[in-house]
Amino acid sequence: MLAGLGLGAVESEFYRLFLTRLTSTAECVGDSVGLSAQEAYLVAERLLSLGLLAGTAGGELRAVHPVLACHPLLERAELRLARQQKELELSRAAVDELASEIGSERVSSLAEAEVHRGAAAAWSFLEQIAATASTSVQCMAAAGAAPGVGETSDYTAIGELAAFTARRGTPVQLLLLESIDILPSLVDGAHTMAAAGVEIRTVPTLPVWVFIVDDEYVATALDPADNQAGIMVVRTPGAVAAAADLFVRHWRGAAPLAAPDHQTPRDLMQKHRDLIALLADEVKDEAIARRLGVSPSTARRRIKDLCREFEVSTRTQLVVRACRMGLLD
Template sequence: MFEALGLSQLAESVYLAMLQHPDEGLDVLADRLDVDHDQLRVALDELTSISLLQVRPGRPAPRVVSPEVGLSALLARQQAEVARRHQQIEEGTAALSLMLAGRAKTRPATGDSDIERLCGIDAIRDRLSDLARTCEWEANSFMPGGAQSEENLASSRELDAEAIERGVRVRTVYQDSVRNHRPTLEYARWLGGLGSEVRTTASLPLRMLIVDRRVAVVPLDTADGETAAIVISSVGVITGLTALFNSVWRSATPLGASRRRDDDGLSAQERQVLKLLAAGLTDEAIARQLGVSVRTARRVAADLHTRLGARSRFQAGAQALSRAWITADDLE
């Protein structure tokens, strides 16, 4: 039950037994669990190291800490570690973006280059138009951010129609929040009416377009904040991005279908909010991840707090873990 918190099975058994029989000595506890004293000592040390047991001077046996205090504190420490790792990932992503930008500057677009840098919205749109017109059989894209701008929708309409008419398989994944934005929803339905395949999911890892599994376009974060993107033709990178797309595509919901709820009664968006809450993200950051307003993010979070009977984010995370609504892997 507590494996998601990093607790071994033996330590969990010892902890639960001590909660149920707090006045029993260690000899009785070892007999009850059918373990020797060395095994019991290892489990006690493990529980003490994560503050689920407290050793008091002058007392032969440690005192068990209540789950409300001990497990909440443990979860809080894990959340702090996850936040630290999340910051490291963001810093690593920024460093990678800068590295790719530098490489693109020193390696201008040629037939032999596997990275091409695009600067400015006009250059990006021109390149996307070229790729759309030369696409032969497949175009896969992630469109995060929820509602799409009227300008972007208008510029894409003719290119999408031409590609689909040529027999290109066009697959697009939007975020669930587009279902609440009429212009984007109408555009997605229009795509579906032409024969395109459209699905939605709670959140998307990045914006990207993959053409014929030979070239991909992704945005580029730059130090000066300019609008930029890179065109990648490296076989290894394209293979990885295609695998990522297919993984998200399989779990996404077709646009014409209602959003499913799982066996716990959670929608994909609600489960994603739980993960982000447990990871320590703010309401503003959650809203950005899901492509929704801050008000919507707060409403979903408040509803989850009520269903879990939680009064804080930490408590909501602990309850969600204990009910197996999320796992330790989700926190990564």
């Protein structure tokens, strides 16, 4: 009730009860709110120090009228708020100054191509994209984790960066693999990003993680097979144009992210479970293709995509991983 004046819930209730009585003792009022005698004395001392309670000639306590008692507390709170607001403004200016210094240093040393080796350097650069991109970010999220992500099975961190970028007003277009529906957590993460303003579409395949930022530079995974290797940044107009053209070609043929539904994970992944079940039965690719109503090459591509998404290298490992995840009956 009076938290803005520095009072806790018990102290506020203690004072309110005193207001309903002409005089009383700390023990009596404390008993009404379930406090021990010692606890009641401590609360009473606190309210006395704030001027909310006063002693009487008879040794009891009384509540000071709230308008009189709270006025100096309100003034102190207003002064404290003004100081905090000033500190916040100074901190904001300091952040802007730091960002400007970093930007100036980096602009003065920009090369047409630069390599940021290692997971920490790669992730630091992705943070830089989220913090500084101003007009657009276009991303192709290939199979596996983004460059620099520590936990390869957790996509939360990169999703938070995308959502942060969108929330601060920079348009973000994100291409994801259709196979994200293998894992409900990936689907949930995609819808969380979409709710933050990220525009998302899905495609069957993507070659490598690529970020096109402000139509000024392209950042790609240094090694598509190792997200810990680092990231390469290229600023030449030709490379940026080529990457932008590749993104647009994929984007035009991509499907919008399906609206969230209430399917269970088992229902959501049915087509993948069916495919894995066929692999578990050692069905040949041609027979799998006929069962799925696709060409053999498409069937093989889907199997390869599943292996990459489950981070395994063989079909046998894929079946074992699926069994452990409960995807097969």
